[in-house]
Amino acid sequence: MVAVSIDGLTKTFGRKRALNGVSLEIPAGEMVALIGASGSGKSTLIRHIAGLERGDAGCIAIHGREIQSAGRLSGEARDMRRSIGVIFQQFNLVDRLPVITNVLVGFLGQINRLRGTLGFFSRNEKHIAMRALHRVGICEQARQRASTLSGGQQQRAAIARALVQGARLMLADEPIASLDPASARRVMEILAGINKEDGMTVVVSLHQVEYARRYCPRTIAMKDGAVVYDGPSVALDTAFLKELYGEASDELILPDAPVSDQPRERPVVAIGSGAPALATA
Numbered sequence: 001m002v003a004v005s006i007d008g009l010t011k012t013f014g015r016k017r018a019l020n021g022v023s024l025e026i027p028a029g030e031m032v033a034l035i036g037a038s039g040s041g042k043s044t045l046i047r048h049i050a051g052l053e054r055g056d057a058g059c060i061a062i063h064g065r066e067i068q069s070a071g072r073l074s075g076e077a078r079d080m081r082r083s084i085g086v087i088f089q090q091f092n093l094v095d096r097l098p099v100i101t102n103v104l105v106g107f108l109g110q111i112n113r114l115r116g117t118l119g120f121f122s123r124n125e126k127h128i129a130m131r132a133l134h135r136v137g138i139c140e141q142a143r144q145r146a147s148t149l150s151g152g153q154q155q156r157a158a159i160a161r162a163l164v165q166g167a168r169l170m171l172a173d174e175p176i177a178s179l180d181p182a183s184a185r186r187v188m189e190i191l192a193g194i195n196k197e198d199g200m201t202v203v204v205s206l207h208q209v210e211y212a213r214r215y216c217p218r219t220i221a222m223k224d225g226a227v228v229y230d231g232p233s234v235a236l237d238t239a240f241l242k243e244l245y246g247e248a249s250d251e252l253i254l255p256d257a258p259v260s261d262q263p264r265e266r267p268v269v270a271i272g273s274g275a276p277a278l279a280t281a
């Protein structure tokens with residue numbers, strides 16, 4: 001089963017072409033990193049996959065169902081969003097509410113509106129929410145206000161909410177950008193664990209390539225709204241990354257990136273060629 005299928009997606013904001021003919025497929029159960037310099041189009045792509053933004057042209061299907069095509073959202077988009085968990089850099093929790101309530105919000109698409117508005121959740125729903133918090137390692141903080149959690153804990157609560165939602169596809173937009181290295185590793189380990197244990201498809205945009213290499217077998221790199229690399233993360237070499245990130249490369253490239261003649265095993269799109277090039281293994 002293909003989790004995400006994108007064909008010829010284009011998006012322009014004013015004169016800025018944020019997405020330029022993006023086409024790609026992500027099989028269900030993969031964990032994929034999305035990398036690229038600031039402004040390359042990562043967040044815009046994630047928002048389109050999530051059905052939160054409409055493209056100008058092209059289409060996107062999630063688990064074989066079209067969520068948008070030629071600038072129109074499908075009538076099923078709202079329903080489909082339930083199977084898509086989205087995590088943002090800024091956690092998107094309600095600060096004044098307890099952590100457990102924030103996680104229970106994940107049920108809102110599944111229960112009737114009145115019950116959701118009044119905040120009546122069943123024993124079983126509370127049990128599921130506690131299990132999700134246990135899974136991300138913060139069940140002891142369940143009764144605390146969300147605002148009292150550390151950044152890493154807040155991000156873990158956001159992941160728990162996506163689990164409760166019953167998502168099959170997790171889109172994480174720079175989930176570790178504002179975390180210290182230890183918290184960032186913990187969040188990435190949780191995402192990798194969910195991917196391995198539940199077979200959840202995970203697409204995660206990252207600034208630092210080190211995390212892509214460590215946790216994601218596949219990396220998609222973007223530049224100026226286009227996919228310029230799609231292949232194994234281990235094959236990302238220093239020369240390519242310097243070209244991808246330009247001046248920012250010193251901050252973003254892992255120190256032990258392999259040398260440029262590292263063998264590549266999968267088809268890649270190379271910077272500058274504009275066309276897919278089959279690299280040799």
Ligand SMILES: Nc1ncnc2c1ncn2[C@@H]1O[C@H](COP(=O)(O)OP(=O)(O)OP(=O)(O)O)[C@@H](O)[C@H]1O
Binds near residue numbers: 043044
């Ligand atoms: N709502 C918007 N209105 C106008 N321009 C936008 C909008 N959203 C994105 N853009 C522009 O589209 C381009 C891609 O932005 P996007 O946020 O997707 O990049 P990014 O790779 O996620 O960057 P970063 O790593 O800094 O978050 C940028 O030039 C950005 O300014």
